[in-house]
Amino acid sequence: MIEKLREKSILFLHDVYKQYGDKVVLDDIDLAVAPGEIVTVVGPSGCGKTTLLRMILGQEFPTSGQMLINGNPVGLADSTRGIVYQKYSLFPHLNVLDNVLTGPKLSLPFFERGRHKQQLTDEAMYYLRKVNLAEHSNKFPHELSGGMRQRVAIAQSLIMKPKIILMDEPFGALDPGTRENMQVFLLELWEEFKMTFFFVTHDLEEAVFLGTRILVLSQYYTDDRGNGAGIPRGAKIVCDHALPKEAQSTSVKATQKFAELIQRIRKAGFDPEYQQHAKDFDLSHSDSFRTLREDQYTGN
Numbered sequence: 001m002i003e004k005l006r007e008k009s010i011l012f013l014h015d016v017y018k019q020y021g022d023k024v025v026l027d028d029i030d031l032a033v034a035p036g037e038i039v040t041v042v043g044p045s046g047c048g049k050t051t052l053l054r055m056i057l058g059q060e061f062p063t064s065g066q067m068l069i070n071g072n073p074v075g076l077a078d079s080t081r082g083i084v085y086q087k088y089s090l091f092p093h094l095n096v097l098d099n100v101l102t103g104p105k106l107s108l109p110f111f112e113r114g115r116h117k118q119q120l121t122d123e124a125m126y127y128l129r130k131v132n133l134a135e136h137s138n139k140f141p142h143e144l145s146g147g148m149r150q151r152v153a154i155a156q157s158l159i160m161k162p163k164i165i166l167m168d169e170p171f172g173a174l175d176p177g178t179r180e181n182m183q184v185f186l187l188e189l190w191e192e193f194k195m196t197f198f199f200v201t202h203d204l205e206e207a208v209f210l211g212t213r214i215l216v217l218s219q220y221y222t223d224d225r226g227n228g229a230g231i232p233r234g235a236k237i238v239c240d241h242a243l244p245k246e247a248q249s250t251s252v253k254a255t256q257k258f259a260e261l262i263q264r265i266r267k268a269g270f271d272p273e274y275q276q277h278a279k280d281f282d283l284s285h286s287d288s289f290r291t292l293r294e295d296q297y298t299g300n
Contacts, residue, residue, distance in 0.1 A: 012031070026052060041200045070163055094140070219234065239265060
């Protein structure tokens with residue numbers, strides 16, 4: 001099973017640990033992500049969500065374990081992975097068009113940039129039309145709203161045609177109305193391009209609404225190692241749950257089913273009093289797998 005998952009996955013993690021000194025942050029992470037998924041990731045503060053994202057991006061590396069993108073070992077950050085942060089990654093002295101062109105220009109030798117100028121400009125305008133910003137191509141970041149700046153950042157990622165786009169709280173700084181508009185916009189882009197997204201957020205409603213799959217990363221669990229300050233336990237994926245594979249109306253947020261799922265997720269990952277055993281995790285997604293060491297689960 002693991003070999004089949006490795007072959008079909010765009011992102012594959014197996015037995016991944018991350019440790020800083022004596023502190024274990026991520027504890028035996030197993031994950032297989034198929035192309036075209038929106039994987040939303042939630043968990044309590046300090047559980048390692050951003051650490052996991054930075055490892056996938058290539059800004060940090062696992063202490064042990066296997067991490068692959070399209071079957072190749074994850075190396076330093078490159079164009080296979082796009083990134084959109086909460087703080088806008090725009091150059092204030094460049095207009096919208098030139099901000100989107102920065103990545104493609106830097107990927108070409110200096111002497112070739114002039115020869116490809118029109119082709120690159122046409123491509124940048126194509127993506128600006130897709131994010132509904134073509135008419136603002138000559139504006140500078142300070143002339144744009146927060147939602148518009150994030151759409152420019154998304155266009156910056158799209159034009160590089162990455163295998164996966166990583167998003168770290170991208171809508172966290174937006175007001176509620178703009179945030180919901182950006183959620184709908186992202187789903188529209190996903191339906192058109194079928195990109196693979198790995199989306200970290202603190203907002204459970206956002207995670208359930210956006211994702212085709214939700215991961216709950218948490219340090220609140222137990223296993224056969226027992227409890228106590230001397231147990232070097234880090235966060236695990238305590239829930240891996242499939243969500244609808246098509247974009248939904250925002251009205252779904254008002255349904256009882258939606259609210260009940262959020263409550264189950266909150267209990268599973270955010271309640272320090274709810275110490276479920278590793279063998280009882282909700283790993284119901286069809287691609288979910290787990291390889292616990294014997295000291296974590298003896299089977300007794």
